[in-house]
Amino acid sequence: MASYVNFSFSSTKQRSIAIGAVALVATLITIGIVVTITIKHGSSSTNNLLIKSEFKVKFDEPQWVRFVDKDTSLVNAFVGGTNARSSSIYVCRVNSTKSRALELLPGMFDPDSGISACEVTWGDDSYRYYDFDILVAKDPSVLVWESDTYGDAPIGALSGGISEMNDELQISRADINSGQYIGKVHGRHSRAYVAYGSRERTVRTYQVLCLQDYSLG
Incomplete structure (x- = not known):
């Protein structure tokens, strides 16, 4: 005699719920796999974009070049500003001999003065040196002046x-x-x-020469 299993309404409902739950879990797992694959694929694309961006932001870093004489070309010399006569002034540096220890001091070269010298300050006075370096930047846009005060310097400040x-x-x-x-x-x-x-001259409010920030470009 054949045996018949009699499912009550309650047991059928429970089974339907169980089957539905299993199906839902399987669906979520499938979606998770697809999302994971998509994210991984997206990350790969992002990395490729970052790599391409790295090539775009490379630039010729500013350099210090020895100033030989008045015939030294100033074609790529970085223009640091203008003097009172609206002529260009340049950033320079010298090995100072004023202190007991060797110092490297940044200063100003003003060709309009008629003197091929870098003027720097030390101990309340200014001094002119005829043996000096000038700052050269093939792309001057990599440098920017940022405001600061009281001896502070912004992030990215160029060492002088x-x-x-x-x-x-x-x-x-x-x-x-x-x-x-x-x-x-x-x-x-x-x-x-x-x-x-x-x-x-002491100044508490001034500008500082910095490398342009390309991290957001």
Whole structure:
């Protein structure tokens, strides 16, 4: 005699719920696999884009070049601003001999003065050196002046030298009257200095020369 299994309404409903739950789990697993594959594929595409972007943001870094004499070309020299007569001034640096320890000081080269010298400051005075480097940038757009105060320097500030205490010195620029004057940021002193009127002038509000930030470009 054949046996018959009698499913009540309750047991049938439970079975339907169980089957539905299994189907739902299977569907979610399938969706998860598809999403994972899509994300992995997307990440690969993103990496490819980042790699391509790295090639786009490469640039010729600024360099310090020895100034030989008045005939030295200033074609690629970085124009740091203008003097009171609206002529171009340039960023320079020298090996200073004023302190007991060797110092590398950033300063200003003004060809319009008629003197091929880099003017820097030290100990309340300004000094001219005839043996110096000038800052050269084939692409001047990689450099930008950023405002700061009280000896601070923004992220990306270009190193212009080093003090006798081995402090890194950044390049400062200050607007005084109708001209611009270039000097140094001295964090230990909480101020910046520029040469003005053959003297060292203290400035607490100034601009700092920085490498342009390409991280968001």
